Amino acid sequence: MTGKKWWHPASHAGRRPFLIQRSRIRARLVAWFANEGFTEVECGALQVSPGNETHLHAFATRFVTDDGHETPLYLHTSPEFSCKKLLAAGEGRIVDFSRVFRNRETGPLHSPEFTMIEWYRAGASLDDVMQDAAALCRTASETTGRTVFVWNGRECDPALPPERLTLTDAFGRHAGIDLEAVLDDAEGLRQAARNAGVGVADDASWSDIFSAILVTRIEPELGNGRLTLLYNYPLTEAALARACPGDPRFAERFELYACGVELANGFHELTDADEQRARFEADMALKEALYGERYPIDEDFLAALEAMPDASGVALGFDRLAMLATGARSVHDVQWTPVDL
Secondary structure (H helix, E strand, O other), rough: OOOOOOHHHHHHHHHHHHHHHHHHHHHHHHHHHOOOOEOOOOOOOOEEOOOOOOOOOOOEEEEEEEOOOEEEEOOOOOOOOHHHHHHHHOOOOEEEEEEEEEOOOEEHHHHHOEEEEEEEEEEEHHHHHHHHHHHHHHHHHHHHHOOOEEOOEOOOOOOOOOEEEHHHHHHHHHHOHHHHHOOHHHHHHHHHHHOOOOOOOOOOOHHHEEEEHHHHHHHHHHEEEEEEEEEEEHHHOOOOOOOOOOOOEEEEEEEEEOOOEEEEEEEEEEHHHEEEEEEEHHHHHHHHHHOOOOOOHHHHHHHHOOOOOOOEEEEHHHHHHHHHHHOOOOOOOOOOOOOOO
């Protein structure tokens, strides 16, 4: 944050039109979910594990009893574990407008505290929730009357049918890389990245190289003119998603983009507890190697997976959607009390 503090009357007056529109968008989206038969839930933010993805960073704290006993806890990076426990408990369609917390993140598109809309449909396919995500974008646009999203000189009409693009097609089209040919070949992907003009270190992992290509060559080309649904991620890049039944090298994961901005991330959810444990342990080993820390695995979550029904779910960054739908300059302009860093 620069300039006057957000609470200064002049600063607040400048942001208030965006904030009022944010509230209107939220009310419309709440109504949309209710019309679809969803139950709105409120998952607790304090968890024994904040999530076990390698590059997500959490805020740690401690619960102290009256007699001084301490238990380490974390602010969740997503309500995912709790939502899946509710599915195991018997809920079928749930949505949480959740306050979530991620360390090491700030900028026009990032805030250490933000609102994530996370929803799950039991018995639904990935395509079902892909359609949900696009519908939420259209609803936000209709609420504010802004028919075209604009960001960094790019435009997107959310009313148009979304483009659907696999990761393999995206890498071929926008980076000239045959992704399938280098799925198990870090050196091959490294050379392909350099040939595409993407700088990567000699010791970068396959995942890091993949991410560098995605961020620099693929994402800026997505969601231009219309929304893009990017799907069929390499299995290594989808820690909580099922493998594609026709090709287990890839996973049933998608991301939604508008104007090059990632808005949503969704999975056909993995319910195999043994496979999930193995993925978590691998991710935490890599996190420890890269960042010198690891987070505990929520054993209660793995137990709940055994009772969880087949389901698909999505996490959507509400602040980013509100930013695009209102024409704000950054996510901080659509947050009532932004973190003042």
